[in-house]
Amino acid sequence: MTAPVLQVRELVTEFPIRAGVFRREVGRVQAVSDVSFDLMPVETLGVVGESGCGKTTLGRSLLRLVEPTSGSVRVGDIEVTTADRHAMKHVRSQLQMVFQDPYASLNPRIPVRDIIAEPMRIHGVDKVEAADRVADLLTRVGLLPEHGNRYPHEFSGGQRQRIGIARSLALRPRIIILDEPVSALDVSIQAQVLNLLDEIQDEFELSYVFIAHDLSVVRHTSDRVAVMYLGKVVEIGARDSIYDTPAHPYTHSLLSAVPVADPRRERSRQRIILEGDVPSPASPPPGCRFHTRCPIAQDRCRSEVPELHTVAGGQQVACHFPVEPGQTLVELTKR
Template identity: 45%
Template structure:
């Protein structure tokens, strides 16, 4: 039986822009099982990073709850909040922007640990262990970010994240800024750390081939809402939401014959503005299956099979 480690319930995050309100998150319900890696995919601007940052406490929700081990984070006691700062970590997309150029890698990791209450001696031991588990030697602790490669910088960011022995990590597009060979190395490192440490991970990416390699389950996000969730094999073989099917059709196939024969789904029009979302289903303006009910009624999430949920009035067969 699976155990939920962290969960979003009715999570909303709104930003006021002049007289309008941008709905970055709009009623998200999402549970992440302990020890699993959940992939989160969607177009740019769909709210993936906002959701990840809210789940680790970098942003506060406008509405809804974030639960960790079944406890509402907003009502948590000080001792529990202190532990949460160690238990929830994030790996950012751009390793150069995530590291202070005026600090060595070692100073960056030590600062991260000392802020959370580690003694200097404990922090030094943790930093050495983390940097080696991230695939670098302790010699890198004395180097500055500009003295190492992009892949090594991302390993340093990973070392900082795992140095506190977290239970939950949000990996926000962690390989998108890297070249192909380095990308594979970092993905393998994350999988190794996840298995060795029993980490629970939310892996955010726009690259579905990366998600297929990394994740057990996949959730699809569109304009601040989860529109489909399923086990990886099920979602990639039989996507039921038209939006998911369009995303899947964009994955390149390394077989020229099969690639030539298949039909790509080209969505017409532009993604609606989150500050001026359409009524009903937010995807209906681009959906080839849209009807009157789609334009007026927001579809609720419903079960389509074991572990397969979808928010659509007219799911694909």
């Protein structure tokens, strides 16, 4: 059996809510609430959910860009949550992040060459060697070595994201967290960047945690998919299980928003519009967090927290009344 490159167990990340002149803590937001998963070598795990469900916080917690409140993150043999500075340095060489906004994530005052070389400088890579690697990386992501002398504002969004990708590769990591890497880009260049990510995954034997808003983006890139709602993973499993036999009502509603290529099926596609807004993660509903918007919720859902368990399609679902293969949510709602 191959060992996972990343193991996440019962991860919780909370933010204090402060108020008043003295910024006293008046409560806590649990942005990531008891999340567990494994990531295997050269595997892509898609992480999907609406705005505010905790995707970015999850990604940042894995690297301790925000400190997790509890739980465990293991990269190889290292427990990240308690690693000292020396061990963290090693973790950062193995685990990198590409950010959503290529405009905000690159320092405008530093030439691209130094942006890409920065992780190498921190890790003590020899200057000549670093300069060589920068030129290679620029070429590899579809730019030119002489682009290294320019500043971020001289590049388009797509090119900036390529620069961010080059920087993430500088230390030859094993895992990259991609936080909505194409959602800030023009639709016309999204596919190019997705192709680049696909190519370098094989070439550098990378594992990806691929964060996205909706299920259409990760369909073709993911081996497995995790669906998040209000800080929790509500469904996780093989890509085909999630798309072909989704079991959580929330996954059904997300999928109903994705257009399908087959025109006949597209015409009969029934959109499920969820009622109400996403509740605040500062005061999540009791029981199943989704029950306030779930079209098939019952009494039990309002009081008892559903645990993840394996269902007929092979995936794991946190729902008391999972949708069975062949059933549609629309038909269940009418009952």
